[in-house]
Amino acid sequence: MTRIFVPIDSTALSLDAEEVAEALAQGLQRKGAQAEIVRNGSRGLFWLEPLVEVETPAGRVGYGPVTPADVPGLLAANFLEGGEHPLRLGLVEEIPYLKRQQRLTFARCGIVDPLSLSDYEAHGGYRGLAKALTLEPAAIVEAVTVSGLRGRGGAGFPTGIKWKTVLGAASDQKYIVCNADEGDSGTFADRLLLEGDPFVLIEGMTIAGVAVGATQGFVYIRSEYPHSFRTFKQAVQIARDEGKLGRRILGSPHDFDIEVRLGAGAYICGEETSLLESLEGKRGVIRFKPPLPALQGLFGKPTVVNNLITLATVPFILSEGAETYRDFGMGRSRGTLPVQLAGNVKYGGLVELAFGVTLDTLINDFGGGTRSGRPLRAVQIGGPLGAYLPVSLLGLPMDYEALAAKRGMLGHGGMVLFDDSVDMARQARFAMEFCALESCGKCTPCRIGSTRGVEVLDRIIAGRDPDKQTALLRDLCEVMTDGSLCALGGLTPLPVLSALEHFPEDFKRPVPAAAE
């Protein structure tokens, strides 16, 4: 029977994929056509969503973006055989945006039925865990170390070293915690995987559990992602029913299970210690470090806290080999990075490529520039705590160290484009406002400093005494940088100062004449 794929990813749904699927089902029934509608994840080519694919002998042929109103025309054009139609995109795998990528972590995303274990296994799933089960725990940790994998949650800490600490800690109970809080604006890689290939996370967490001796995992998903939460919970239940979670997984002596938890709309709960507090049922206030979560984490027990993409990359490393993974990338940034093109971008979506690709290639070759068609003016990389970079820096490569050298930040790999209508003083103000809104309140420079920062920027925007106010703003940023306990207060100066450095003209307003 012909298989048709209609994505069930949040972004596709936000552009009426559900209505398209319904129209298709009705249209097929009316025609008496035999076809199965599979609800896949998204390939992450969002300007084409809803991207409907049809399986043909030549491969999967795509049509998009499809609206419910297009469905009768598609059926009339014989799209079940891959027929001609203005929305026809040809073989999806041949679309340059996709073909030019190096998809390792996202290899299956958008291809498989996210809730079909057999589909997952048919596409290489559970080979990594099978391999891990033949190894000693220390050898699994060693493979992750050799791969060069660094945490994808933002700080870029070597994953193998973190695991080694937890492996070496003696305890009756250890935990694996997956950070799926994904609070940064411009990022959606975690969400895509939760909705498009959830078993890869389950497999990655299980490998982590076997490696460090943890039998229980928690996945903390932000409450802004209700659809991901539902999908992932279903996936966990399916995995449990099929013996992939629970006691003696895959017939081995290892036990491992996963609980899925919902956040409650606090950006700071993406920070690992705050996340642990939240999981324990408390206010998400940052903990002092040390002790490291690796030694005293959830409920005081040794805990691996990793970002979702970090954990989801582990199955590939085990199944294909640490060296294979390490051979991608540049310098100390090894492997691939799922970049997320967002904001005012023509071709927004997910681009997984080896580290080292330039911002220019991503923004202009893949992204096609701005959606508005106006000149690009600024790009913010790494979420609300990341720097705003000007067009003159687009030659920079995606690499932790190269960006840091220009006082930028890679963060979770999100890139947000702004055209020339952007007001950078207002963006700086927003960074301060966001910090004030989301501060956990533990330290004064962050809690009070951010509120003062908003006031100072308001005066700058109003053109009142800009030189003096700008000096004050720099002072304030210094106090926040040096005096904050965590990166929320400590990094908010990054977007603020980068805006000031690269776009000084926006901070020099003419003093309003006879203001009333």
Place this chain on the structure above:
Amino acid sequence: MGVMPWSAARAAELIEQYRSQAGPCLPILHALQEEFGHVPSEAVPMVAEALNLSRAEVHGVVSFYHEFRRTPPGRHVLKLCRAEACQSVGTDRLAAEVKAHFGIGFHETTADGKLTLEPVFCLGNCACGPAAMLDDRVLGRVDLKKIEQHLARHVAEERKA
């Protein structure tokens, strides 16, 4: 959004259902909010008792998180993304239009109780902004017209139900 009237017995049931989990506080508060549309003040001492916490502690948790509300929302909730990627495609202008059209600000409900407006910081739909969420449905590339259409549809479904 099927919101039930307050019932102490039902609240006790929900608390009981989750209290044996490790770190049960957030799951309980979510369950209460799902049932009653908010975390009723009557529930706070019940949660405190069940978890062996002070009322102040439970209150502290409820008030820390943006997601928990202490008063009932309107029959529909519209969350508008206000974060950077959506800003770059005009979410501030859209927010002003929505506020003017419905005559409410953020965290407010229309006089007829139909709609509550909330800000949200990123829905993970950042390549197709401005993004919004109406009840549980994410909307991409929204403008006022699209919001009105979807709201009309949600209201019609509500009548049918």
